[in-house]
Amino acid sequence: MRRYTFAAFALAAAVLAVRPLGAQELVREYPGLETGTMWTFDVPPLAYWAARYDFRPATGWLDHVRLSSVRQPGCSASFVSGQGLVMTNHHCARGCIEAVTREGEDFIEDGFYAATRDEERSCPNFWLDQLLSIRDVTDSVVSAVPSGVTPTQAAEARAAAIVDIQDRCRATGESLNCQVVTMYRGGQYKLYTFRRYTDVRLVFAPDGTAAFFGGDPDNFTYPRYDLDISFYRAYEDGQPVESTDHLVWSAQGSAEGDLVFVVGNPGSTGRLNTIAQMEYLRDVQYPAQLTGYAARIPVLHDLSSADPQRARTYRNQIFGLENSQKAVTGYRAGLLDPGLMEWKATWEKEFRAKVAANPDLKAQYGSAWDEIAKIRAALASVDARRRYHTFNMYGSRLMNVAGMLVRAPIEMAKPDAERARPYQEANRAQLERMLGGTVDTLYERRILAAFFEGMAHELPAGDPVRRVALGNRAPEQAAATMVGQTVLTNPEQVRGLLTGGSAAVAASSDPFIALARVIEPLERELGAKVTDLFDREAQQDERIARALLAVFGNSVAPDATFSLRISDGVVARYPYNGTIAAPYTTFYGLYDRWTAFKGQDPWVMHQRWIDAKDKLDLATPINAVSTNDIIGGNSGSPVINRDGEVVGLIFDGNIEQLPNRFLYTQSVARSVWVDARGIVEALRKVYGAGTLVDELLGH
């Protein structure tokens, strides 16, 4: 086993403690950080790191860190031993944990630990991607688009070129996965080549209550007390992978002021959005989404509180909606902050002034911002219709079935290959299954009433969809009547309409079919218009990206694209709740919150934690915060120190970090991680996982 060490940095690490910076300060002292610090491994910001942290990675440091990192579906992870041991979050391993659970077991409830290799269990349909190389393929992609074509034709040509590059790359070796990553919204295209591991086995998962202590309320917040960890092992040819590149566990852990890096795959940010795009989100898209959540969530709560069976049925849906509500509220909070928006507006103004000052740039890119503003105005003008001329009515099953039935004869009339996917012959059985499920008519009535309520507010009285849906009826009455009269609750009737084709659909007097017949042509027409607008906008995004690279060069980090990044940050307290949030929480705090809520759900504790209370060193840190730049997709990212050693495991951000989606700041936004010391303490004393600890510590 090769142990990678960085003795050269031991001294520097001891000397420097770095403070986080406010937004304005950050940009003044380190221009280029407006778009955050999600750096790519092919363009590391060496000058900035040297200036701010006196950090100069040794030769091989970046390659080692990159090769120690892996990507999994939706999350990040890393090798943490020489025998293929991989660390990620519990919420990233949840799919595998559930999949490997057998009759009579409940690993989500009780946790899982394979003390020996034989006890490890294979995660089905799973993979880990290790990034081997990055190559610039911008020219190949750009040159594949003929001039003089429509925006949609251009998009199609680009997509075809990308598929071609990826296919050719995959053909060059075994177990390779290749992906062309669009950087700067089309400013650059990079070919990422991965080694893909598909034999991955579960080694350890804590009980779900320890992993997600505090549940949905504590989600996106700090102070926090979660052991959101899991471990897999990657195998090749039936043997554990010899992961020579893996992260070594830190003996000391971190301290406040320390420089730390997060290495992982942030999913999506919008830092290169123009003001027009941000105002659209703030004033059009997000308010509409929030209205929807506010309409749907109380219905689901009402139904759940009246009926335990429905409580089980709608539990995941409620969680998903509340989670989105919390996130979108947070994203919007940044856009509503006049200080942040002004700062962004100033930045854009200065950027545009630089473009305008150069005749070449001006001619090539100068008009892009105004074009985008026009496109967003066009999108805003059709927004209400996009949301109400649709079969997707807050998840109404009846409306969805009616929509599919009305669309079926139209699609079936086309050659199989040209049909929308659900209507292709290969998917016929699936289509019939989708149409055959059971219907909760109480839910349908309530959710449609909520949807029609919004429709009555937002569509004009003469709107054709509103006319058929509501007529002169109150929303609740319309929903009750439609649900009362429909025949679509009867699978036989549904099958008859599907097999009966356009004649049967045209002849049906079912109220949902009647409404769907009105919606269908309107939705199709509007859909084409919106696709065209987005394709046009993509071209303008690309122009702005080229302008950005021309003015700032690579010093500006690209937006997140669920590709491997390294972000620098500092372990730091921050102002919160009228006082200060400490940089660490401890096991003391876990037991405080558990006791203070008397162990009520979701502040539940597994019996093994209650039993372990007196054995634990309660002063051990369990969670920590730092200024690293992360977003969804970073879950499971390792937090490492200057020496590349593991000091933590990312699992969330605080509520103040949500606005960072669009506007990067360090003053109160924090990444939240599980502390490496807390992981070892809990594995040893709560879970008796001594063998796993020995492997982590390299004993």
Place this chain on the structure above:
Amino acid sequence: MRRYTFAAFALAAAVLAVRPLGAQELVREYPGLETGTMWTFDVPPLAYWAARYDFRPATGWLDHVRLSSVRQPGCSASFVSGQGLVMTNHHCARGCIEAVTREGEDFIEDGFYAATRDEERSCPNFWLDQLLSIRDVTDSVVSAVPSGVTPTQAAEARAAAIVDIQDRCRATGESLNCQVVTMYRGGQYKLYTFRRYTDVRLVFAPDGTAAFFGGDPDNFTYPRYDLDISFYRAYEDGQPVESTDHLVWSAQGSAEGDLVFVVGNPGSTGRLNTIAQMEYLRDVQYPAQLTGYAARIPVLHDLSSADPQRARTYRNQIFGLENSQKAVTGYRAGLLDPGLMEWKATWEKEFRAKVAANPDLKAQYGSAWDEIAKIRAALASVDARRRYHTFNMYGSRLMNVAGMLVRAPIEMAKPDAERARPYQEANRAQLERMLGGTVDTLYERRILAAFFEGMAHELPAGDPVRRVALGNRAPEQAAATMVGQTVLTNPEQVRGLLTGGSAAVAASSDPFIALARVIEPLERELGAKVTDLFDREAQQDERIARALLAVFGNSVAPDATFSLRISDGVVARYPYNGTIAAPYTTFYGLYDRWTAFKGQDPWVMHQRWIDAKDKLDLATPINAVSTNDIIGGNSGSPVINRDGEVVGLIFDGNIEQLPNRFLYTQSVARSVWVDARGIVEALRKVYGAGTLVDELLGH
């Protein structure tokens, strides 16, 4: 020892758990709660208590609770044993603790415990007032004001009548203190008669770090972990007071949802303010105060960080300013909340409509709101001059001395009794001491520069004070020159100017004296004008109060006046920081926060707490929150249950409670108290105060 019990309520207490209400909900369900729940003992809201909590106090309950409560300078307290034991906050006992400390002792650092009566130490110049009776004297006060006099003459006649009533009351018995309390801003006058205890001795105080754990950052916040307690004993004729009326310690403590009462003396609220008065605070007074804090605090921090001696000198001043800054920011937050202000505006509109609908009320009171708006407009128009035509320049000593010197000959020319108090012969020695102190010229230069900076922004160029202070100089330059040239740093020169009278003052070329000569007549004239405006406003306040009583009767609680009140509330969690704050914190949480900050100031822990860690039951609640209506002055108030038993001790509110100063809400505003269970656990295991615990528990 008589043990007061309320067996009749034991059943009801077990049945009911009550939830807090949102602002709108509160007013809809219990109209009259707009002004909060600081009820007086002569008009208890029996119908509201019965309706909301099914609580009907037994005969004697209210008298017992009233007689168990005492008022002390600036704080509240209560008898908690039959031998005169009195409980209050550490921050209320601080003056006594410091006063009884002798050479070589440090009770603020180490705490104090008198295990025997002999070891108790007398608090000098101290008193406790026990409320014996309340009598309405409105008619006597109102009839003492002749009709047709000026507002200022009316105010003087009222004040004289009040002094007379108080004097006659005091003459009726030994050890009596009598006070006419103005309720509803002059709507009612009530004579409060107290038994005054003046022999009060210190029994127990914890170490200051446990009492004020988290210091200024955690002040006004929750979750919290403070043991802010102290105990005195009241004596009469050299013997402990036989306090037959005292609060019994609860054996069980409280639980979430419990009805609890806070009995104490809230200092001052502004719930009866009109919209014009609130807008004045929001737009004129508070912004000016905040500008002042923002200008002064950085100067003091700069000076302190450069010099440990200055750090000690300015420590209290920094604390006071930061405390005020936090409080005023919080008060203003409520006034800036459009939802809250709209709710208040609606309430006022409806109240005025009711007055206007009744011809009598309309004729008597209808114009009061507009009159107040005019007065506030007049105050706003002179606001900048009030703040800059003054000798009080952010606490500049040189300017203050110059002001006193310039004013001295004018005051000295009057008969002694008519002079302002500092210039009366009896205070001559004190005046000379005040003028003779040392001057920190660096502080003077910095603080005057900050003040002049504000002046340059807020006074027009032609203003006479600005002209002399600044001329064409930059603020910093003006301050440096004045401090550089002044002779007032020399006590001999100061004494010469004082004894030299008007001739010496007129002849002086000292820059501060020159500036003071310009300010003096302007300040005097403006002062008279402002006094007249406030006296006029007092008359309008009284008219509105009479209208309020005519429309709503006594169902609306009067504003706080540092007189005894009883407020109902519920132990309740609340939304905070994106999640939920638990109703209790525990000793676990104390050690969490201590560990997380590595014991850095102000999260310091006395060695005895570190030693006691393993002895304590860490799950014991230390602090708790409830919806009771409190404000400064309530510090030291007992929190009691339906049976009148002690379950806690008020010591603070959360940051969300600050806006309650003007707009009463329950949704997130919380009172913060020390839990009775935590008090006993700490007294026993950290302080070894078993005797005290036995007395509390009645063993």
